[in-house]
Amino acid sequence: MRWNLRSWAGSAVMGMVILTACTPEKTPLEQPDATTAAAPAEPSYAMADFAKVRKFDAHVHANDRDTALLQQARADNFGLLSINVDYPDFPSLQDQHAIALAQAQQDPGRFYWATTFSMKGYGSEGWPGQVTAALDRDVADGARAVKVWKNIGMVEKDAQGRAIMLDDPGLSAVAEHVRALGVPLIAHQGEPYNCWLPLDKMTTNNDREYFAKHPQYHMYLHPEQPSHAQLMAVRDRFVAAHPQLRVVGAHMASLEYDVDVLAAFLDRFPQATVDLAARMSQVQYQSSADRRKVRDFFIRYQDRLLYGTDLTQSPGADPAQFKAETHAVWQSDWRYLATGESQRIEVLEADVAGLSLPRAVIDKVYYGNAAREFKL
Ligand SMILES: [Zn+2]
Numbered sequence: 001m002r003w004n005l006r007s008w009a010g011s012a013v014m015g016m017v018i019l020t021a022c023t024p025e026k027t028p029l030e031q032p033d034a035t036t037a038a039a040p041a042e043p044s045y046a047m048a049d050f051a052k053v054r055k056f057d058a059h060v061h062a063n064d065r066d067t068a069l070l071q072q073a074r075a076d077n078f079g080l081l082s083i084n085v086d087y088p089d090f091p092s093l094q095d096q097h098a099i100a101l102a103q104a105q106q107d108p109g110r111f112y113w114a115t116t117f118s119m120k121g122y123g124s125e126g127w128p129g130q131v132t133a134a135l136d137r138d139v140a141d142g143a144r145a146v147k148v149w150k151n152i153g154m155v156e157k158d159a160q161g162r163a164i165m166l167d168d169p170g171l172s173a174v175a176e177h178v179r180a181l182g183v184p185l186i187a188h189q190g191e192p193y194n195c196w197l198p199l200d201k202m203t204t205n206n207d208r209e210y211f212a213k214h215p216q217y218h219m220y221l222h223p224e225q226p227s228h229a230q231l232m233a234v235r236d237r238f239v240a241a242h243p244q245l246r247v248v249g250a251h252m253a254s255l256e257y258d259v260d261v262l263a264a265f266l267d268r269f270p271q272a273t274v275d276l277a278a279r280m281s282q283v284q285y286q287s288s289a290d291r292r293k294v295r296d297f298f299i300r301y302q303d304r305l306l307y308g309t310d311l312t313q314s315p316g317a318d319p320a321q322f323k324a325e326t327h328a329v330w331q332s333d334w335r336y337l338a339t340g341e342s343q344r345i346e347v348l349e350a351d352v353a354g355l356s357l358p359r360a361v362i363d364k365v366y367y368g369n370a371a372r373e374f375k376l
Helices: 034-038 068-076 093-106 127-140 169-181 205-213 228-241 259-268 280-289 291-300 319-338 359-373
Strands: 055-062 078-083 111-116 146-148 185-187 247-249 272-275 311-313 342-345 350-353
Touching (some): 055 068, 055 093, 068 078, 068 319, 078 359, 093 111, 111 127, 127 169, 169 228, 259 272, 280 291, 280 319, 280 350, 291 359, 311 319, 319 342, 319 359
Parallel strands (some): 055 078, 111 146, 146 185, 185 247, 247 272
Antiparallel strands (some): 342 350
């Protein structure tokens, strides 16, 4: 079975972030908000502060030599972490590597990148040595992290045809090598939870539409495949087995559906942080129901959250259009996280109030935590 990242909830498609759609039966936005009403005046930012505040997008994919993404980052005061991924619809790993080096050379104080490795040859005697040698070279060349993708657990098979899971003993040496190199491992280990639900139970319209059209990827229909809970359990065993390894859970550690569950993950694993890439609409879905709870989550875990989008500049994308889309995504997220302004979130078919997070929290989520994790 081949897996298609592109159309899956909130993944980047053709240089755009497709925000997750949903239609809550009732949107309780009219309720008075105790957080706003009663909170002592902790200063928050305004839209006018957007370009003034130093920010970092910890999850992008610059897959073209064109520098549109970098130019927009400069204009909007963002740094970037571009993550290389062993994903068949992306340029080859070799090309991604060359693009990352070229972009970093353009603006080394703004453009950072994460490397990855191929599972080709896994299980052979030479594989671990090849991978660790390549990681050594990449980190020497400036890579700030190593990415493992959901192909481990959902696609890759061993010689006996069994799925290779992240806690496979053969991956342990690589994990320990990443730890020794002093860089974090960015781990993406599952699909949005909706993938395992029947269509009528999914929270978002774009997931519903996608899985209706692509039943082969709809895990609810494939109980023989690992469940969401199994994938999470494997990931947790892996993280527990490498307590010194810093782990960045991509896409809210695949626990985007419930900030309480994500909080439990962060409590259990002090070495873990998570990025918010391509899951903001899931956060907005939850804050539409209970703004105070979601706001409190951000404040409580202000040292553990990394702003990220999954913006992907595909080869040949129109630079002007891509810059406009990038600016719009970054502004929308700022409006939501940093200010108290409401905005229409089309994919939710709802007006969503901003969280108006305190400035100190925004400074960490948007920059400080990334600077610490990736040694900017
Ligand atoms: Zn991504």
